[in-house]
Amino acid sequence: VILALGAIVAVTGGALGIGAWGVRWARTTSDLFVASRAITPWWNAAAISGEYLSAASFLGVAGLTMRSGLAALWLPVGFTAGYLALLLFVAAPLRRFGSYTIPDFVEGRLRSRTLRRASAITVLAIGGLYLVPQLRGAGLALGEAANVPYGVGIALAAAIVWVSVALGGMRAVTYVQAFQFWVKLVAISLPAFLIVAHLGGLPERAALLGQELPRAPEGGLVVQLDAPHAVTFPRAARYEVELRGARFVPRRATADERVVLPAGAVRLPAGEVVPVADGIRAQTGMEWARPAGGEGRGSPLFIYSLLLATFLGTMGLPHILVRFYTNATGSAARHTAVRVLGLLGLFYLFPVVYGLFGRALLPELYVTGDTDLVVLRLPAAALDGIVGELATALVSAGAFAAFVSAASGLLVSAAGTVAYDLTPAPGPGADEDRVRRRRFRLAAVAAIGITSLLAVAARGLDITILVSWSFAVAASTFCPLLLLGIWWSRLTARGALAGMLAGGLSASGGIVAALIVGSAAEESLLTQPAVVSVPIAFATMILVSLADTPPPRQAVAAAMYALHVPEDAARGGR
Amino acid sequence: MSGGARVDRRELGEATSHGQLYVDRLRAAHLTLSGVALVAFGGLVGALPLVALAWPSIESRSVAGVPLGVLLLLAPYPVFVVIGAVYARRADGLDETFAALVDEGEGRSGPGGDRALDDGADPDLTDGPVRTRPPTP
Numbered sequence: 001v002i003l004a005l006g007a008i009v010a011v012t013g014g015a016l017g018i019g020a021w022g023v024r025w026a027r028t029t030s031d032l033f034v035a036s037r038a039i040t041p042w043w044n045a046a047a048i049s050g051e052y053l054s055a056a057s058f059l060g061v062a063g064l065t066m067r068s069g070l071a072a073l074w075l076p077v078g079f080t081a082g083y084l085a086l087l088l089f090v091a092a093p094l095r096r097f098g099s100y101t102i103p104d105f106v107e108g109r110l111r112s113r114t115l116r117r118a119s120a121i122t123v124l125a126i127g128g129l130y131l132v133p134q135l136r137g138a139g140l141a142l143g144e145a146a147n148v149p150y151g152v153g154i155a156l157a158a159a160i161v162w163v164s165v166a167l168g169g170m171r172a173v174t175y176v177q178a179f180q181f182w183v184k185l186v187a188i189s190l191p192a193f194l195i196v197a198h199l200g201g202l203p204e205r206a207a208l209l210g211q212e213l214p215r216a217p218e219g220g221l222v223v224q225l226d227a228p229h230a231v232t233f234p235r236a237a238r239y240e241v242e243l244r245g246a247r248f249v250p251r252r253a254t255a256d257e258r259v260v261l262p263a264g265a266v267r268l269p270a271g272e273v274v275p276v277a278d279g280i281r282a283q284t285g286m287e288w289a290r291p292a293g294g295e296g297r298g299s300p301l302f303i304y305s306l307l308l309a310t311f312l313g314t315m316g317l318p319h320i321l322v323r324f325y326t327n328a329t330g331s332a333a334r335h336t337a338v339r340v341l342g343l344l345g346l347f348y349l350f351p352v353v354y355g356l357f358g359r360a361l362l363p364e365l366y367v368t369g370d371t372d373l374v375v376l377r378l379p380a381a382a383l384d385g386i387v388g389e390l391a392t393a394l395v396s397a398g399a400f401a402a403f404v405s406a407a408s409g410l411l412v413s414a415a416g417t418v419a420y421d422l423t424p425a426p427g428p429g430a431d432e433d434r435v436r437r438r439r440f441r442l443a444a445v446a447a448i449g450i451t452s453l454l455a456v457a458a459r460g461l462d463i464t465i466l467v468s469w470s471f472a473v474a475a476s477t478f479c480p481l482l483l484l485g486i487w488w489s490r491l492t493a494r495g496a497l498a499g500m501l502a503g504g505l506s507a508s509g510g511i512v513a514a515l516i517v518g519s520a521a522e523e524s525l526l527t528q529p530a531v532v533s534v535p536i537a538f539a540t541m542i543l544v545s546l547a548d549t550p551p552p553r554q555a556v557a558a559a560m561y562a563l564h565v566p567e568d569a570a571r572g573g574r
Numbered sequence: 575m576s577g578g579a580r581v582d583r584r585e586l587g588e589a590t591s592h593g594q595l596y597v598d599r600l601r602a603a604h605l606t607l608s609g610v611a612l613v614a615f616g617g618l619v620g621a622l623p624l625v626a627l628a629w630p631s632i633e634s635r636s637v638a639g640v641p642l643g644v645l646l647l648l649a650p651y652p653v654f655v656v657i658g659a660v661y662a663r664r665a666d667g668l669d670e671t672f673a674a675l676v677d678e679g680e681g682r683s684g685p686g687g688d689r690a691l692d693d694g695a696d697p698d699l700t701d702g703p704v705r706t707r708p709p710t711p
Contacts, residue, residue, distance in 0.1 A: 070641070070643040070644060070647060073644070073647040073648075074623070074647070077619070077647065077650050077651075080650070080651060080654055081615070081619065081650070081654065083654075083658075084611075084615055084654055084657065084658060087658050087661065087662070088608040088611050088612060088661060089608055092665065289641050289643050290626075290632065290643065291623075291626040291632065291643040291646055291647055292623045292624075292626035292627045293626070293627050300623055300624070300627055303623045304620075304623065307620070307623075330669075331662075331665075331666050331669060334661075334662040334665055334666070335662055337658065337662075338655065338658040338659050338662050341651075341654045341655050341658045342655045344651075345651030345652065345654060345655060346651075348648075348651065349648060349651070352644055352647070352648070356641075356644070487601070487605055557594050557597070560594075560597055560598075560601060561597050563601075564597060564600055564601045564604065565597060565600065565672070566669035566670075566672060566673055568669070568670070568673035569669075569672055569673040569675075569676040
């Protein structure tokens with residue numbers, strides 16, 4: 001516990017230290033948003049990856065793999081593929097255009113204040129949806145490391161993020177985010193190597209891939225429950241529950257029986273099939289190891305919808321595009337994106353290790369439903385003594401770094417949007433810079449406060465459902481806006497607005513419906529609506545634009561020039 | 575090289591029909607290149623879920639102790655890097671070809687008034703006051 005906490009403090013302190021050191025170079029308001037532009041593609045790529053690898057990647061991917069099987073691994077494939085879309089269609093033109101927030105781009109390209117405001121509100125919605133699961137991840141990580149209640153962990157995490165953002169330098173300095181990337185990569189890979197080496201490959205292969213359902217290990221399984229908890233027994237089983245006075249009472253469950261277990265300890269004898277919490281399907285090793293097929297997450301339509309949302313949604317995440325602006329040229333922006341593809345691919349080799357071993361070694365997480373904890377718990381379960389403790393400290397620090405870097409990036413984007421896009425310019429005589437800065441800090445407090453409350457409420461939600469939501473909304477609003485805005489001269493402001501509305505509403509509608517239906521819809525297409533909402537958004541945007549009066553030729557030509565002509569040609573000579 | 579095949583840099587910025595033609599052609603070339611890369615991505619990675627679906631008993635096979643499903647789902651990452659790297663090289667090539675077509679014109683200054691150009695690629699610019707937002711009208 002001490003080690004884990006120490007590692008978290010060290011990593012956070014290190015990041016803040018680099019940030020404070022960097023602040024000396026980043027004094028003006030502008031640098032609060034964008035760092036210098038003389039940073040090499042490698043630094044930039046590490047920074048982008050650092051900011052992108054959030055709690056959803058660090059904890060969520062492994063947790064989801066353990067929970068629903070290998071089909072969950074399409075998620076990181078999509079997370080990475082998003083950078084390919086960004087590389088192919090957006091990175092270089094947007095860098096050349098000189099915009100690095102979507103509201104900026106919209107106003108520069110389509111000359112509409114209304115659309116700028118609409119985009120700003122969408123930025124807040126996407127940022128908020130993405131921020132809540134980050135805070136939830138931080139609450140979990142702190143809860144595991146410091147043994148504090150979930151709500152307290154979230155409050156602590158929120159305070160740390162706010163301080164680092166308000167200090168100003170944190171985000172502006174690319175080096176902080178680059179540092180965070182390497183912390184995360186080491187934190188997930190080193191324990192994974194240790195675990196694989198210690199267990200000598202995959203000795204529990206039979207349990208993983210055979211016909212078996214997860215079973216209680218030798219010596220039985222004891223699960224501590226804080227509150228009464230509903231589970232379903234996939235097979236008939238004997239178990240014991242603790243009553244007052246530490247007396248264990250034997251019970252029996254029939255196959256497929258749903259039982260509410262009382263708070264306290266529950267004991268399962270060795271070899272008994274473990275019950276699963278609501279929202280988890282008990283799967284045999286065969287079902288679990290199938291990358292596609294079957295129901296839920298494995299159904300092909302679900303997979304394609306997920307790939308579409310992540311492929312097209314990444315470009316619409318507010319905290320990502322900004323980073324590309326720190327490239328010197330459009331060409332450098334492209335090379336940065338290629339390096340990001342490599343770095344993310346490297347990182348995503350490792351979460352699967354935790355998912356695989358978690359299924360064999362931590363069956364109690366199926367009982368409690370907290371599969372998101374698998375990365376944090378596995379090192380101690382697989383490794384003995386001091387090595388286990390060190391590895392646990394490392395993953396805790398990595399999870400926290402994942403959370404802090406993503407959350408502070410999102411918070412800067414959200415607060416910046418409020419301070420610059422949604423509030424009127426200060427009156428004459430006022431010091432504009434100071435007014436904006438004060439608004440920025442207030443907006444940051446409000447944003448982190450609201451999302452913290454939502455995160456407390458979202459305790460029982462899977463980290464990934466909210467992340468999927470933000471990707472789906474981004475793919476259905478900003479993706480068509482960017483793609484058509486950059487590549488299609490005929491786009492009009494009215495068409496863009498209509499398309500964003502149609503896409504955003506259809507994407508959100510599906511997910512809201514899924515949340516209302518509850519865990520029954522957890523792996524249905526409702527939670528992954530992109531396959532429907534993205535075509536709706538594109539079609540609306542194109543049709544309404546065509547019906548509208550064409551935009552002025554001169555203005556469009558100037559915008560296309562700014563977007564597409566390489567710097568060499570524009571400046572003349574090199 | 576004849577002058578007729580080239581375009582004056584000033585014409586580009588002033589959106590004369592001649593200059594605009596060149597910008598349109600550049601944009602079309604880039605879009606084609608991106609489209610080809612997208613098709614390559616779609617063919618290699620987009621087909622994977624179907625491969626996984628059609629492959630009988632994939633869940634019970636393993637290579638050197640690693641389940642085949644895991645290998646299948648890790649395979650896309652190197653493919654991304656290869657597609658990305660090839661694309662970036664080709665795209666740079668298109669840009670260079672275009673830059674070579676542009677005449678120097680008389681003056682050294684680019685077509686003024688455009689934000690993207692003023693703001694642009696000065697390798698010496700380290701951390702001076704970078705303009706953040708475009709001037710709001």
